[in-house]
Amino acid sequence: MNRRRRPTIHDVAREAGVSRGTVSRVLNGGRYVSPESAEAVNAAIRRTGYVVNRHARSLITGRSGSVAFLLTEPQEKFFEDPNFNVLLRGCTAALAAHDIPLLLMIAGTRAEQRRITRYVTAGHVDGVLLVSSHTGDPVAGQLVRAGIPVVLCGKPMDSDGGPGPLPHVAADDRDGAREMVRYLVGAGRRRIGMVTGPLDTPGGVERLAGYREVLADAGLAADEDLVAPGDYSRASGAAATQRLLERRPDLDALFVASDLMARGALTALERAGRRVPDDVAVGGFDDSAAAVEAAPGLTTIRQPWDRVSAEMVRVLLADIGGEPTSAVILPTSLVRRESA
Amino acid sequence: MNRRRRPTIHDVAREAGVSRGTVSRVLNGGRYVSPESAEAVNAAIRRTGYVVNRHARSLITGRSGSVAFLLTEPQEKFFEDPNFNVLLRGCTAALAAHDIPLLLMIAGTRAEQRRITRYVTAGHVDGVLLVSSHTGDPVAGQLVRAGIPVVLCGKPMDSDGGPGPLPHVAADDRDGAREMVRYLVGAGRRRIGMVTGPLDTPGGVERLAGYREVLADAGLAADEDLVAPGDYSRASGAAATQRLLERRPDLDALFVASDLMARGALTALERAGRRVPDDVAVGGFDDSAAAVEAAPGLTTIRQPWDRVSAEMVRVLLADIGGEPTSAVILPTSLVRRESA
DNA sequence: CTGAAAGCGCTTACAG
DNA sequence: CTGAAAGCGCTTACAG
Numbered sequence: 001m002n003r004r005r006r007p008t009i010h011d012v013a014r015e016a017g018v019s020r021g022t023v024s025r026v027l028n029g030g031r032y033v034s035p036e037s038a039e040a041v042n043a044a045i046r047r048t049g050y051v052v053n054r055h056a057r058s059l060i061t062g063r064s065g066s067v068a069f070l071l072t073e074p075q076e077k078f079f080e081d082p083n084f085n086v087l088l089r090g091c092t093a094a095l096a097a098h099d100i101p102l103l104l105m106i107a108g109t110r111a112e113q114r115r116i117t118r119y120v121t122a123g124h125v126d127g128v129l130l131v132s133s134h135t136g137d138p139v140a141g142q143l144v145r146a147g148i149p150v151v152l153c154g155k156p157m158d159s160d161g162g163p164g165p166l167p168h169v170a171a172d173d174r175d176g177a178r179e180m181v182r183y184l185v186g187a188g189r190r191r192i193g194m195v196t197g198p199l200d201t202p203g204g205v206e207r208l209a210g211y212r213e214v215l216a217d218a219g220l221a222a223d224e225d226l227v228a229p230g231d232y233s234r235a236s237g238a239a240a241t242q243r244l245l246e247r248r249p250d251l252d253a254l255f256v257a258s259d260l261m262a263r264g265a266l267t268a269l270e271r272a273g274r275r276v277p278d279d280v281a282v283g284g285f286d287d288s289a290a291a292v293e294a295a296p297g298l299t300t301i302r303q304p305w306d307r308v309s310a311e312m313v314r315v316l317l318a319d320i321g322g323e324p325t326s327a328v329i330l331p332t333s334l335v336r337r338e339s340a
Numbered sequence: 341m342n343r344r345r346r347p348t349i350h351d352v353a354r355e356a357g358v359s360r361g362t363v364s365r366v367l368n369g370g371r372y373v374s375p376e377s378a379e380a381v382n383a384a385i386r387r388t389g390y391v392v393n394r395h396a397r398s399l400i401t402g403r404s405g406s407v408a409f410l411l412t413e414p415q416e417k418f419f420e421d422p423n424f425n426v427l428l429r430g431c432t433a434a435l436a437a438h439d440i441p442l443l444l445m446i447a448g449t450r451a452e453q454r455r456i457t458r459y460v461t462a463g464h465v466d467g468v469l470l471v472s473s474h475t476g477d478p479v480a481g482q483l484v485r486a487g488i489p490v491v492l493c494g495k496p497m498d499s500d501g502g503p504g505p506l507p508h509v510a511a512d513d514r515d516g517a518r519e520m521v522r523y524l525v526g527a528g529r530r531r532i533g534m535v536t537g538p539l540d541t542p543g544g545v546e547r548l549a550g551y552r553e554v555l556a557d558a559g560l561a562a563d564e565d566l567v568a569p570g571d572y573s574r575a576s577g578a579a580a581t582q583r584l585l586e587r588r589p590d591l592d593a594l595f596v597a598s599d600l601m602a603r604g605a606l607t608a609l610e611r612a613g614r615r616v617p618d619d620v621a622v623g624g625f626d627d628s629a630a631a632v633e634a635a636p637g638l639t640t641i642r643q644p645w646d647r648v649s650a651e652m653v654r655v656l657l658a659d660i661g662g663e664p665t666s667a668v669i670l671p672t673s674l675v676r677r678e679s680a
Numbered sequence: 681c682t683g684a685a686a687g688c689g690c691t692t693a694c695a696g
Numbered sequence: 697c698t699g700a701a702a703g704c705g706c707t708t709a710c711a712g
Contacts, residue, residue, distance in 0.1 A: 006463065008689055019699045024691055034697055051462040055404070056689035058395035059704045069444070079425045089419055092446050096455075101464070104409070104444045106432050115436075122391040123346065124441070348705055359683045364707055372681055396705035399688045 007048040016044035027052060067095055067316060068103045068125040072113060072132040072139045081232075081260075082288045083305055084131070087153060090309025091129055098317065102129075113139050121146040127316045129153070140166050149319035151312050155202040155327075167319065169311045169328045173203050176301040176332035177210025180255055180283045183299075183334055185218045189253035189281055193226040195240040195265060197257040204229075207257045207285060226251070230261045237261025241268035253281040253340065259290040262298050266339070281340035297337030304330050347388040356384035367392060407435055407656065408443045408465040412453060412472040412479045421572075421600075422628045423645055424471070427493060430649025431469055438657065442469075453479050461486040467656045469493070480506050489659035491652050495542040495667075507659065509651045509668045513543050516641040516672035517550025520595055520623045523639075523674055525558045529593035529621055533566040535580040535605060537597040544569075547597045547625060566591070570601045577601025581608035593621040593680065599630040602638050606679070621680035637677030644670050 009027075013020045018037050025033045026041040033041075044050070058064050069091055071084075088104075095102050103125055107113040117139060120128060127149035130140055143150045144166060152168035184192050194211045197204030208227070215222060225247045230236035237256055241264065244251060254269075256262035262284035266276060274280045276296055284291055287302035307330050315325045349367075353360045358377050365373045366381040373381075384390075398404050409431055411424075428444075435442050443465055447453040457479060460468060467489035470480055483490045484506060492508035524532050534551045537544030548567070555562060565587045570576035577596055581604065584591060594609075596602035602624035606616060614620045616636055624631055627642035647670050655665045 009691095010689080020690080021692080021699060021701095022697085025698085028691075032697055037697080051458070053399070053689050054464060055395045055398040056704090057691075059393070059399055059689080059706085060691045062704085064395070066443070079429055085419045085425070088444070089446065092444055096446070096452070099455075099459075101443045101445065101459075103406070103441045104428070104432055105441065106429065106436075112436065115439075118391070119439075119441070124394060349707095350705080360706080361683060361685095361708080362681085365682085368707075374681055377681080393705050396688090397707075399690085399705080400707045402688085 006053070007050045008053070009050070011048050012041065012044045012050045015048055016040040062123065064123065064125050066101045066103055066125050067313075068105050068120060068128045070105045070107060070116065070120075070128050070130050070139070072107045072130065072137050082290065083286060083303070086305040087131065087309050090306050091313055094310050094313035098313075100317075107139065117142050117146075120148055127151070127320045129312050129316060149316055149324075151316045151319065153308065153312060155206070157200070157202055165326060167315060167324065167326055169308050169315060169330070170202075171303040171308065171330050171332050173206035173332075174210040174213075176285065176303070177207040177255070177257075178214050179332065179334050180285070180299075180301050181211050181214040182218075184253045184255065184281055184283055184340060185214065185220070187253075187281060187340065190220065191226070191248065191251050192220070192253040192255060193228070193244045193248060193251050195228055195230045195237055195244070195254065195256040195261055197229075197261075198231050199229060204257065211255055223248075230257065230264075232258045232261060234260045234264040237264025238268040239264070241265040242272070245269075245272050245274075251280055253283070255283045255285075257285050259284040259286040259288045259294070259298055259300055262300070262339075263290055263294050266294055266296075277338065277340050283340045287335050291335070291337065294339070296339045299337045299340035300335050302333045302335045304332065346393070347390045348393070349390070351388050352381065352384045352390045355388055356380040402463065404463065404465050406441045406443055406465050407653075408445050408460060408468045410445045410447060410456065410460075410468050410470050410479070412447045412470065412477050422630070423626060423643070426645040427471065427649050430646050431653055434650050434653035438653075440657075447479065457482050457486075460488055467491070467660045469652050469656060489656055489664075491656045491659065493648065493652060495546070497540070497542055505666060507655060507664065507666055509648050509655060509670070510542075511643040511648065511672050512669050513546035513672075514550040514553075516625065516643070517547040517595070517597075518554050519672065519674050520625070520639075520641050521551050521554040522558075524593045524595065524621055524623060524680060525554065525560070527593075527621060527680065530560060531566070531588065531591050532560070532593040532595060533568070533584045533588060533591050535568055535570045535577055535584070535594065535596040535601055537569075537601075538571050539569060544597065551595055563588075570597065570604075572598045572601060574600045574604040577604025578608040579604070581605040582612070585609075585612050585614075591620055593623070595623045595625075597625050599624040599626040599628045599634070599638055599640055602640070602679075603630050603634050606634055606636075617678065617680050623680045627675050631675070631677065634679070636679045639677045639680040640675050642673045642675045644672065 009020050009023050013023045022037055023041050026038050030038050054065050092102050105116050107116045128143055130150050131153045152166050155170040156166045196208045199205055228240035228243050230240045254265055256265050262282055269276055269280055276282050284298040284300035287300045291298035291300045311328045349360050349363045353363045362377055363381050366378050370378050394405050432442050445456050447456045470490050471493045492506050495510040496506045496508055536548045539545055568580035568583050570580045594605055596605050602622055609616055609620055616622050624638040624640035627640045631638035631640045651668045
């Protein structure tokens with residue numbers, strides 16, 4: 001079957017009794033084709049088992065018909081992150097619905113970034129779904145300047161953008177943080193600590209900002225002793241919590257900027273003999289698998305990853321089609337479990 | 341930059357003062373080209389920033405220059421499995437070293453499998469790295485029959501193969517199981533239970549076989565009360581362990597066919613008031629992240645996933661190049677931690 | 681070793 | 697609406 005010559009547009013034309021031009025027109029939307037010709041061509045396609053040769057088509061159109069999912073992450077962190085899996089799977093599925101294959105590219109080092117930037121700017125993909133959490137990543141700017149449609153996952157740091165803001169799809173981190181802290185305040189908590197994410201990431205910055213806003217609105221004193229930074233890892237959540245407990249043993253709630261860190265926080269609280277939520281209420285962020293696995297189950301902020309991936313694909317395809325979108329911000333929601 | 345016409349082989353030829361044929365020859369290995377011409381062409385390539393147009397090349401050669409990583413898994417289980425991430429990342433890296441992009445394809449449903457089989461057999465990729473754990477998956481057989489180079493991850497079930505065994509790269513499950521059980525026996529354990537993997541998977545079957553072999557060699561009575569099946573999930577590990585404890589409260593060791601299930605086993609043992617390893621020694625399988633996260637740390641069998649991915653790519657590229665390999669079996673190794 | 685030429689399979693103005 | 701023709705950028709026998 002591999003050996004046998006694949007049918008070409010020429011075979012279909014002969015079979016249908018029309019010219020190759022007409023077959024091509026049917027293939028490309030059927031404009032300027034009589035219903036009879038279209039029917040004959042479609043029947044011939046069915047009979048011959050014809051499948052378009054994308055290479056020939058791409059050679060003409062200059063389009064590759066594929067899209068890259070590019071991960072520019074120095075660490076392997078993202079791969080360990082359950083959110084990453086959901087995102088990758090979601091993008092693959094959304095593209096599959098358009099019959100567009102996804103090329104997975106991982107550029108962890110500067111050398112790999114150069115190689116891949118070259119590959120992409122050479123026109124091998126029509127657009128890039130870019131996932132990178134940290135600032136100072138030059139890839140996005142380079143691709144955009146080269147005219148390649150790009151959509152980022154998550155709000156970019158200002159410095160990334162260059163001329164204007166980069167197109168992106170993100171959950172509303174700040175509002176999610178606000179909702180969680182408002183919930184803790186509403187539950188009567190008054191000494192609410194926070195374990196932040198890395199503050200060189202937009203998510204880290206935004207969630208902290210949301211926390212501060214609500215405390216201010218609630219008339220609770222801003223107290224830097226109540227804030228300790230983490231790096232989204234479980235261990236960092238435990239360490240930061242321990243530090244907070246030393247500084248403020250009277251803590252009655254904790255907003256932790258990721259579920260994974262929140263699990264670390266639970267461990268630290270248990271070691272310190274604090275009951276959750278009785279002594280200390282704990283709120284996470286993400287609604288990842290970690291939130292369900294935790295004991296007690298984590299009350300957390302759900303990030304709509306399924307919608308993020310769907311929107312990233314939609315925005316990228318629109319951009320490729322000439323209708324750029326600058327940003328899509330998606331709402332988060334509070335998920336209540338046992339920890340708060 | 342996107343707007344500007346990309347340099348073609350024609351530009352390079354003019355720049356170098358040779359014909360396009362000569363440029364092409366330099367591009368494809370430099371056979372039948374004088375050193376002077378080659379030098380002139382290379383200089384011209386550098387000066388013009390020429391990058392080959394893969395579509396044009398593919399149109400001629402019939403090769404796409406890309407490879408698919410195909411996951412045919414009805415469940416989302418594989419994505420949650422840390423091994424999957426390691427495998428995917430390893431294959432991406434190994435292919436990147438050859439400048440070959442990886443197309444990620446996920447075919448969870450029969451409909452998607454049909455779509456993707458059609459896509460692949462239409463020649464859009466040169467070969468397929470196939471990951472599927474369960475038997476009864478028709479995709480591998482179909483692709484092989486269509487003449488597409490395929491390499492499986494893991495030993496296929498006999499039924500999958502059709503005519504002959506499918507090319508595959510796998511860790512030596514049976515030997516790994518033997519090593520673990522031998523280790524438990526050597527540590528003086530005599531009533532060694534086993535939580536198996538799903539017995540419709542080769543890994544599940546092989547690990548059980550290895551366990552039985554060693555017990556027989558050691559002259560320990562085969563006792564089916566000591567064996568309970570799991571499905572690789574954490575919960576199933578806990579449930580199976582609880583069952584085993586009810587049937588055989590005198591259990592002094594447990595070989596669990598995956599680290600994730602072993603974590604469930606640890607939970608069940610703790611609930612039953614058994615100390616690990618004092619009362620019951622526990623051995624896992626995989627050496628995944630779960631093994632380190634467990635408390636106590638899991639003694640386990642390391643699967644060489646980095647080598648598996650590297651070998652899969654090597655074997656696939658060899659197959660594409662006309663030098664097929666039928667199978668590569670990689671050794672496992674015992675990793676000692678606290679649980680046994 | 682090298683150039684001229686054919687051709688890979690398709691799309692797209694161009695005339696009708 | 698439709699056919700004939702040019703051309704996308706490359707590779708590869710074919711003569712030299």
